[in-house]
Amino acid sequence: MASNKEIKIYTDAQELAESFAFELFQMTQSNRQRFDIALSGGSTPKLLFDVLASEYAEKFPWERIHFWWGDERCVPPTDADSNYGMTKQHLFSKITIDESQIHRVKGELDPAKAATLYSDEIKSQLNDRDGWPNFDLIILGMGDDGHTASIFPHEMQLLNSDKICEVATHPVSGQKRVSLTGKVLNNANRVHFLISGQAKAQRLAEIMSDSAEGQKLPSYHIEPVNGETIFFLDEEAGSKLP
Ligand SMILES: O=C1O[C@H](COP(=O)(O)O)[C@@H](O)[C@H](O)[C@H]1O
Numbered sequence: 001m002a003s004n005k006e007i008k009i010y011t012d013a014q015e016l017a018e019s020f021a022f023e024l025f026q027m028t029q030s031n032r033q034r035f036d037i038a039l040s041g042g043s044t045p046k047l048l049f050d051v052l053a054s055e056y057a058e059k060f061p062w063e064r065i066h067f068w069w070g071d072e073r074c075v076p077p078t079d080a081d082s083n084y085g086m087t088k089q090h091l092f093s094k095i096t097i098d099e100s101q102i103h104r105v106k107g108e109l110d111p112a113k114a115a116t117l118y119s120d121e122i123k124s125q126l127n128d129r130d131g132w133p134n135f136d137l138i139i140l141g142m143g144d145d146g147h148t149a150s151i152f153p154h155e156m157q158l159l160n161s162d163k164i165c166e167v168a169t170h171p172v173s174g175q176k177r178v179s180l181t182g183k184v185l186n187n188a189n190r191v192h193f194l195i196s197g198q199a200k201a202q203r204l205a206e207i208m209s210d211s212a213e214g215q216k217l218p219s220y221h222i223e224p225v226n227g228e229t230i231f232f233l234d235e236e237a238g239s240k241l242p
Contacts, residue, residue, distance in 0.1 A: 003210070003223060004223065004228070004229060005208070005223060005229045005230075005231060006228065006229065006230045006231065007208070007230070007231045007233060007238070007241070008230060008231070008232050008233070009233050009234070009235060009238045010232070010233070010234055010235070011234065011235055012196075012234050012235065012236075013043075013044060013047055013196035013197070013234050014047060015234070016044065016047075016194065016196055016232055016233070016234045017044065017047035017048040017050070017051045017194075018051050018055075019232070020048055020192070020194060020232050021048055021051040021052050021055065021056060023192075023232075024052070024137075025056060025059065025060065027136075027137065027190075028060060028061050028064065028065065032064065032136075033064060034064055034065075034066060035064060035065050035066065035136045035137070036066045036068060036125070036126055036135050036136050036137075037065060037066070037067055037068065037135070037136060037137045037138075037139065038067075038068040038069055038070045038135050038137070038138040038139065038180065038188075039067060039068070039069050039070070039083070039087060039139050040069070040070050040071070040083070040139050040140050040141040040149070040194070041069075041071065041072075041073070041083030041086060041141070042141035042143075042194075043141075043196070043197070044141060044194045044195065044196045045086075045087075045139065045141065045194060046086060046090055048194065049086075049087060049090035049091035050090055052091055052095075053090060053091050053094035053095060054094075057094060057095045060095070062095055062096060062097045062101075063097075063098070063101075065097075065101060066101045066102075066103060066125070067087070067097075067101060067102050067103065068103045068122070068135070069083050069084065069103075069104065069105055070138055070139070070140055070148075070149035070179065070180050070185070071083065071105075071149040071150035071168070071177055071178065071179040071180065072084060072104070072105035072107045072114075072150075072177065072178050073107055073150075073175055073176075073177055074107045074111045074114065074167075074175065074176035074177060074178065075107050075108070075175075076107060076108040077104070077107065077108065079107075081175070082107055084102075084104040084105070084107070103118075103121055103122075103125065105118045105165075105178045106118070107178070111167040111176040111177075111178060112167055114178050115163075115165040115166060115167050115178045116165075118164075118165050118178060119163065119164040119165045122164055122165075122184075123164065129187055129226070130187065132164075132183050132184055132187040133164060133184055133187065134187055134188065134189065135184075135187075135188040135189070136188070136189050136190065137188065137189065137190045137191075137192060138180070138185055138188040138190070138191050138192070139192050139193075139194060140185070140191060140192070140193050140194070140219075140222065141193070141194060141195060142193060142195050142200055142203065142204070142219045144199045144200060144203065145171070145203070145217075146203040146206075146207070146216075146217030146218060146219050146220070147217075147218050147219070148185075148193070148218050148219040148222055149179045149180055149185065150168040150170070150177035150178070150179035151168065151179055151181070151182065151218040152168060152169075152170070152171050152218065153171075153216060153217060153218060154171050155168055155169070156216075156218060158179060158181050158182060158218075159181070159182030159183075159218060159221050160181075160182060160183070161181040161182065161183065162183070163181055164180065164181065164184055165178055165179065165180055165181065165184075166178075166179055166181055167179075182218075182221060182222065185222050185224075186221075186222060186223065186224045186225065187224060187226075187227075188224050188227050189224070189226075189227045189228075190224075190227055190228050190229075190230070191222055191223070191224055191227060191228070191229045191230075192229075192230050192232060193219070193222075193229075193230070193231045193232065194232050195231065195232070195233050195234075195237045196233065196234040196236065196237050197234070197236050197237055198236040198237070198239065200236075200237045201236065201237055201238070201239045201240040202240055203217060203219070204231070204233070204237055204238065204240065204241060205240035205241055205242060206220075207219055207220045208231075208241055208242060209242045
């Protein structure tokens with residue numbers, strides 16, 4: 001199948017975050033009443049949240065945005081590893097948004113229980129398309145090993161899971177995660193990867209060249225058939241692209 005992955009490259013991580021914040025702002029300028037956006041953890045979104053908090057706190061239609069996560073680490077929200085905790089620190093604590101619009105994974109609970117609760121909340125709140133929840137936008141990162149959300153290369157079966165969420169295990173630390181599965185990621189209207197840094201360059205080159213190596217990486221397989229897939233990169237991340 002021909003790929004429709006689009007690539008946008010910015011000078012550095014700061015310019016990437018600022019340009020992406022503007023893209024987000026533009027997306028919210030329609031008269032839609034609600035946008036369901038799944039966030040990622042990681043270093044690049046942190047910069048994005050800082051830009052949103054400092055430059056868009058008053059401009060954004062926060063009352064129409066519902067926030068979710070593509071994945072969460074199974075730790076309490078106060079833990080430095082918590083994706084929700086990082087977002088709270090860098091964004092939610094600096095804007096006015098109702099708690100009912102923040103749909104976090106309860107990382108402090110038993111992982112299987114947290115995955116079930118999160119799946120139930122998604123099912124009860126999101127529109128369905130072709131039997132799967134339909135996010136307006138899923139923002140994803142990519143780990144140095146090619147993982148995305150918390151779908152790691154040693155757990156490729158999560159790409160084809162029939163569940164909305166699964167419990168995943170980090171290959172090195174053994175930390176438990178809750179992750180949206182591939183069918184949900186691939187049912188979004190938009191998937192936007194935000195990727196910066198030299199450490200991602202080789203994996204990105206493998207993915208974009210359609211190589212056998214690339215096909216072993218979870219990120220390669222995320223491309224909604226009925227949606228857009230855009231890779232927002234800085235020059236370092238894009239430095240080895242074919
Ligand atoms: O573990 C995770 O890593 C990825 C990538 O993060 P980065 O810091 O290498 O950019 C992230 O997308 C995911 O949400 C997070 O849980």
